[in-house]
Amino acid sequence: MSPDSPRIVVTRALPPAALEPLHSVGQVWVSPHDRPLSVAELHQAVDGASAIISMLNDKIDDDVLDAAGPNLRIVANTAVGYDNLDVPAITHRGVLATNTPGVLVDATADLTMALLLDVTRRVSEGDRLVRSGAAWSWDISFMLGSGLQGKQLGIIGMGHIGQAVAARAAAFGMDVAHHSRRPVEAGGSRRLPLDELLATSDVVSLHCPLTAQTRHLIDAEALRSMKGSAYLVNTARGPIVDEAALAAALAGGEIAGAALDVYENEPEVHDGLRALPNVVLAPHLGSATVETRTRMAELAVENVVATLLGKDAPTPISVPST
Incomplete structure (x- = not known):
């Protein structure tokens, strides 16, 4: 050369x-x-x-x-x-x-569903319990999670990954709604204003790009508008979520749980999130196949x-x- x-x-x-x-x-x-x-x-x-x-x-x-x-x-x-x-x-x-x-559409959509299932069924929480050596036994109310059938998945950002997640969620019996900047042809999914999507969804999944408009899109006010039984999943970009506000909302019982693959100041993670049992934390594995x-x-x-x-x-x- x-x-x-x-x-x-x-x-x-x-x-x-x-x-x-x-x-x-x-x-x-x-x-x-x-x-x-x-x-x-x-x-x-x-x-x-x-x-x-x-x-x-x-x-x-x-x-x-x-x-x-x-x-x-x-x-x-x-x-x-x-x-x-x-x-x-x-x-x-x-x-x-x-x-x-x-x-990376399919890989990221697959991981989104893995995180969604993990946090709603408390898989990682149960794994930590078993590994700890603490005593446990099965009973009718032991480590109850949340089923997905008939629940609403609210997708923010209905691009290729969002649509792939919607297809997977439908196979689990979920109803899908979405919020996007432009109308999107997404069969079976209803387009909702952001405030309505946040207020009515059982799981909110983020798939929008990080821009000046989406930075801290999920802030304290957005989290307060969600159901107390709702979960947040983020496989998009960390700064879309205000991590301090999320930690406070989870600690205060404002939402039921969160599953994150990306972080506001990656690879750092807010200490308040690390300490909570109802949070699943993955090290940016969305495309990791x-x-x-x-x-x-x-x-x-x-x-x-x-x-x-x-x-x-x-x-x-x-x-x-x-």
């Missing part, structure tokens, strides 16, 4: 087989660290890059773009969400921004290879108009 060939920066290790096509179009640098790069390390790493393959915990802003310099042609985010990218700043410089949509994570890496690489060869990238980010 010529010293003048494009420099490709991968901010965290990806499956080697997925990265292989990069070697035919440029010089590839992969972070040797099994952790997110610090700001200083990221700035140093991207110096002179023509392409950056970023992870969801890399903040790509004006400072990173300045550090990269004028050769940068693409930022390929290995995630469906792109709240870590300053897309206007990237595109203003004539740089392409891409993501990996579509490939071998098949899905591999395909995400492959798609990010495909976006880079196409761009560096002067072709159209498969999945450029298209920011919806407000």
